[in-house]
Amino acid sequence: MKIQFDDKNCFAGMVGDKHGITPQEFEAGKALAEKARQRFKKLSDDQVYGFAHLPFTQDLDGILKLASELKGSYDSVCLVGIGGSALGPWAVDCALRGPHPIQGKHDASNPRLVILDNVDPMFIEAALASMNPKKTIVLVVTKSGSTAETTSTFLLVYHWLKQAVGAKKAPSRVIAITTEGKGDLDGLARKEGFPTFYIPQNVGGRFSVLTPVGLVPAALTNVDIRKMMKGAAAINALAWDADLEKNIPLRAALVHYLLLAKKKKTIQVAFPYSNRLWGMSFWFRQLWAESLGKAKNRKGKVINAGQTPIAALGATDQHSQVQLYIEGPNDKLFSIYRVNKFDTMAKIPAEKVGFESFDYLAGQSLGKLIDAECRATAAALTENQRPNCQFTIDRVDAEHVGALFQLLEFETAFAGELLDIDAFDQEGVELGKKLTYGLMGRKGFKEFKDWMAAYEAKRKSV
Amino acid sequence: MKIQFDDKNCFAGMVGDKHGITPQEFEAGKALAEKARQRFKKLSDDQVYGFAHLPFTQDLDGILKLASELKGSYDSVCLVGIGGSALGPWAVDCALRGPHPIQGKHDASNPRLVILDNVDPMFIEAALASMNPKKTIVLVVTKSGSTAETTSTFLLVYHWLKQAVGAKKAPSRVIAITTEGKGDLDGLARKEGFPTFYIPQNVGGRFSVLTPVGLVPAALTNVDIRKMMKGAAAINALAWDADLEKNIPLRAALVHYLLLAKKKKTIQVAFPYSNRLWGMSFWFRQLWAESLGKAKNRKGKVINAGQTPIAALGATDQHSQVQLYIEGPNDKLFSIYRVNKFDTMAKIPAEKVGFESFDYLAGQSLGKLIDAECRATAAALTENQRPNCQFTIDRVDAEHVGALFQLLEFETAFAGELLDIDAFDQEGVELGKKLTYGLMGRKGFKEFKDWMAAYEAKRKSV
Numbered sequence: 001m002k003i004q005f006d007d008k009n010c011f012a013g014m015v016g017d018k019h020g021i022t023p024q025e026f027e028a029g030k031a032l033a034e035k036a037r038q039r040f041k042k043l044s045d046d047q048v049y050g051f052a053h054l055p056f057t058q059d060l061d062g063i064l065k066l067a068s069e070l071k072g073s074y075d076s077v078c079l080v081g082i083g084g085s086a087l088g089p090w091a092v093d094c095a096l097r098g099p100h101p102i103q104g105k106h107d108a109s110n111p112r113l114v115i116l117d118n119v120d121p122m123f124i125e126a127a128l129a130s131m132n133p134k135k136t137i138v139l140v141v142t143k144s145g146s147t148a149e150t151t152s153t154f155l156l157v158y159h160w161l162k163q164a165v166g167a168k169k170a171p172s173r174v175i176a177i178t179t180e181g182k183g184d185l186d187g188l189a190r191k192e193g194f195p196t197f198y199i200p201q202n203v204g205g206r207f208s209v210l211t212p213v214g215l216v217p218a219a220l221t222n223v224d225i226r227k228m229m230k231g232a233a234a235i236n237a238l239a240w241d242a243d244l245e246k247n248i249p250l251r252a253a254l255v256h257y258l259l260l261a262k263k264k265k266t267i268q269v270a271f272p273y274s275n276r277l278w279g280m281s282f283w284f285r286q287l288w289a290e291s292l293g294k295a296k297n298r299k300g301k302v303i304n305a306g307q308t309p310i311a312a313l314g315a316t317d318q319h320s321q322v323q324l325y326i327e328g329p330n331d332k333l334f335s336i337y338r339v340n341k342f343d344t345m346a347k348i349p350a351e352k353v354g355f356e357s358f359d360y361l362a363g364q365s366l367g368k369l370i371d372a373e374c375r376a377t378a379a380a381l382t383e384n385q386r387p388n389c390q391f392t393i394d395r396v397d398a399e400h401v402g403a404l405f406q407l408l409e410f411e412t413a414f415a416g417e418l419l420d421i422d423a424f425d426q427e428g429v430e431l432g433k434k435l436t437y438g439l440m441g442r443k444g445f446k447e448f449k450d451w452m453a454a455y456e457a458k459r460k461s462v
Numbered sequence: 463m464k465i466q467f468d469d470k471n472c473f474a475g476m477v478g479d480k481h482g483i484t485p486q487e488f489e490a491g492k493a494l495a496e497k498a499r500q501r502f503k504k505l506s507d508d509q510v511y512g513f514a515h516l517p518f519t520q521d522l523d524g525i526l527k528l529a530s531e532l533k534g535s536y537d538s539v540c541l542v543g544i545g546g547s548a549l550g551p552w553a554v555d556c557a558l559r560g561p562h563p564i565q566g567k568h569d570a571s572n573p574r575l576v577i578l579d580n581v582d583p584m585f586i587e588a589a590l591a592s593m594n595p596k597k598t599i600v601l602v603v604t605k606s607g608s609t610a611e612t613t614s615t616f617l618l619v620y621h622w623l624k625q626a627v628g629a630k631k632a633p634s635r636v637i638a639i640t641t642e643g644k645g646d647l648d649g650l651a652r653k654e655g656f657p658t659f660y661i662p663q664n665v666g667g668r669f670s671v672l673t674p675v676g677l678v679p680a681a682l683t684n685v686d687i688r689k690m691m692k693g694a695a696a697i698n699a700l701a702w703d704a705d706l707e708k709n710i711p712l713r714a715a716l717v718h719y720l721l722l723a724k725k726k727k728t729i730q731v732a733f734p735y736s737n738r739l740w741g742m743s744f745w746f747r748q749l750w751a752e753s754l755g756k757a758k759n760r761k762g763k764v765i766n767a768g769q770t771p772i773a774a775l776g777a778t779d780q781h782s783q784v785q786l787y788i789e790g791p792n793d794k795l796f797s798i799y800r801v802n803k804f805d806t807m808a809k810i811p812a813e814k815v816g817f818e819s820f821d822y823l824a825g826q827s828l829g830k831l832i833d834a835e836c837r838a839t840a841a842a843l844t845e846n847q848r849p850n851c852q853f854t855i856d857r858v859d860a861e862h863v864g865a866l867f868q869l870l871e872f873e874t875a876f877a878g879e880l881l882d883i884d885a886f887d888q889e890g891v892e893l894g895k896k897l898t899y900g901l902m903g904r905k906g907f908k909e910f911k912d913w914m915a916a917y918e919a920k921r922k923s924v
Binding site: 009099119146185187191285295310323324332365440452458459462 | 470471473475476544545546548549560561562563564565566567576579580581582583584585586587588589591592607608609610611613614615616617618621645646647649650653667728729735736737738744747748751752754755756757766767768770772775776777778780781782783784785786787788789790791792793794804805806807808809810811813815816817818819820822823824826827828829830831832834835837838839841842844845846858888889890891893894895897898899900901902903904905913914917920921924
């Protein structure tokens, strides 16, 4: 496993004092980073936050056993879940079975993953029409056990499944993933007899990709989950190190924090040069946004913290976003994800066609071109004083993908400590949820239906 | 055709003076809007910028004739292009043939579109493996005729095609879309005998979806391009109106401009509540970013203008980004895209399962749920003083999609005039391009190879 982090283009020596970290700022930051490391270590040791323990605690045997029992009986895995229950599985699928948007052929020896996250009715009906219910395993995933998008879609999907395989057989084709003893999904799973896996209480949804949330769909689609965990464990071996030269997640957290706090880089662009890592940048977008987007710090002071993440894709977005990135407001920090070795290079035929815009490329490869574009873009950003850093992973395989998840989770946790916020809650979405319950007539939420009516009346009056 | 624009939640009456437009600010803005309208009208009348004329000038008969001649001979359309040559076609495909990420079945009567934008070698090889070259029409699209990603990938794809159908037949299976008489693609197309369509000189890539760039792939995949153009033409009928109550694109431009200039909303979240419109938000992301992200205004003053666009998806991103949107920095403006009528509602079975988190949804529909979430999220954003506006389209069909393209292009052009910048160039990407040419050994670019070497040496020294 080999991941490198290069932050040279984040420093004043490359992008100037106004937009880059000065040596003095970095020196002063070291003490903050060490405090953050110690604080998070204690919270982790005390089992307040659980993700760091996952590489050593998950029941891989149990997951692989169920996967091997089901093997051959399905060509599609239909995952019903949203947010942290969908983005981790998608990131794994995109990286190791994709790349997005190519799904390729699927059959019983090479099943595909279909994720039903959104409650768009046209999307859900098109997705169901694309699967054969007799050859589908349904995963229903919600940590709380009560997420409206998931419970509603599951009712639809379970009906579709029962119609096809019968009410008696259907429960054996469903796997529930939720919190033990809490929420209605666990109750329903016990009543119906669904095989069930549990998410540890102290692991939040956005940190749950290395729990059954990510591991079960991965195992069912032939991803090597042992290797994923091996990669993640290798990150733990460096993430507790006090030496910033060795501790990549801590160093990355410090650099990102300093650029946000001292240089007002309020936007972070997650910029992989690989279609396989595109799903990962959407997964990271949730992790970073929900963890650090907080109204108050731990002392209760209103700070409206957060750095807005953007999922970009190289080289594609050079032809869409880089104009803005280079010439627009200097309010961004770029985190480039670079792949060292592609599995294939896509050689360009050597035959010349007689036109210069084509012929200089003849005999070269797309692999060489995308890497040249990655280097050129980092250089152009630097020349325009736009700070940028680079994570280089050796290959896109299960081990490196597992490592990258764990690395970015540690980075996020450390960044939360540097900002002195609770990176593990998400109070901000409560009002919207309650208003939705009110509009859908859920018992106990009439006051929110009334709130909506008052709001609509106010809109009419102003 | 019915599109409504509701900006009430952008005003001080709903979100307060600090984050909303005051009546005085809006009054003062009206004169700016009128000036912007007149300026852009003149530039359009003078044919400096061409997109506004497209609904009345494109050769739909010629495109439909070629499509009907080819009909039945292909089940896949493989588009090689990047940036404006890919995002418009993707937005159309996602809206009218998707919804993303479901591709469904495809055959000669219902062909699919495969877009090769990125030069990721693993992606390109997987995409080629998923198509049968004997049943594929290749589109090669580049306005300049020399885009490196497009020329390199086309060499590969053309080789793949010739191997399968022979060198003699291959040219009849390729369609080139480029600028007439300029660039090497037009030269190659003439030499090889590819059927060719031209992009008007005065229409930039990101404004080109209603030229052959968007129309040819749409026609080849059974999209009703006459209806798309009808919808676009309906926007022209209101976009020149001086009355801000009628001129939706001008009003939207003014509101977005005021929130950027007066309330520092440096980020715009394009937030469709529809998987079908997700591609549209990526198309818009290029349009807005490249058009408004400019170092200098027309007087040559450095202003680093621009508002950073983000593509989000409702309800999905409520479980990923809304925590940040509600509690994080109040630096965003939300443009919600709402669909009035879904083609299907996805009814939830009425049968109860005995658990409250499921049973309140029984007998309702996903269509009702997603609309409740859309309303609830807008209300929660408003309650937290986060300005948000709403475009409501009656249905997702060819007419409304064509209208939405034209509406957002007019809005962007007006916003460029309000910022007093040239919204139609993109100088910022030149250095990166030249460095790539240098690294790929293109003739005439050795100085940029040397520049890269000096940059690498500097990185080592600091």
